[in-house]
Amino acid sequence: YQQFHLDESWDSPHNRQLIQLMPEEYVDPSVPAQLGTTVFQIIEGDETMFPEAGNRAFRDIRDGLSNTIMVVEASREEAVIWTKPDDLAFSMVDPLANMGNTHPGGFHVTLGDGAVKFITTSIDQNLFRALVTPNGREIINE
Numbered sequence: 001y002q003q004f005h006l007d008e009s010w011d012s013p014h015n016r017q018l019i020q021l022m023p024e025e026y027v028d029p030s031v032p033a034q035l036g037t038t039v040f041q042i043i044e045g046d047e048t049m050f051p052e053a054g055n056r057a058f059r060d061i062r063d064g065l066s067n068t069i070m071v072v073e074a075s076r077e078e079a080v081i082w083t084k085p086d087d088l089a090f091s092m093v094d095p096l097a098n099m100g101n102t103h104p105g106g107f108h109v110t111l112g113d114g115a116v117k118f119i120t121t122s123i124d125q126n127l128f129r130a131l132v133t134p135n136g137r138e139i140i141n142e
Contacts, residue, residue: 010083022082028073030102037079039100040110042071045090047133049112058112061134065112068134073100073107095128096121 100107
């Protein structure tokens with residue numbers, strides 16, 4: 001983090017040198033990806049924890065951090081350079097689009113409280129939408 005020049009673009013000559021130094025936490029060992037790319041991304045959209053315009057504070061996550069998805073394991077086709085500010089667009093119409101396709105039967109997510117869960121691809125789409133939206137006030141049963 002201290003090596004990254006925050007006053008320069010992610011792809012400046014200096015910052016490009018750091019792409020190959022991706023921390024192990026961004027590596028999915030199940031995904032044969034190009035060096036410096038990751039499938040772990042935040043999901044972005046007006047209905048998510050990360051709206052395209054503005055931001056949300058913890059107090060704005062009315063469903064609770066333990067009930068709201070923050071990071072997903074995207075499909076390998078959606079892998080991005082780990083330093084690039086490029087997030088996964090979320091679709092309320094097709095909420096499982098672009099989600100992980102590496103593990104048989106599902107993909108990993110990180111909730112707002114830091115817990116990591118495995119979501120099956122057979123999850124009800126309405127339930128998945130409820131897990132993504134921070135203010136839907138849906139009741140989530142484990």
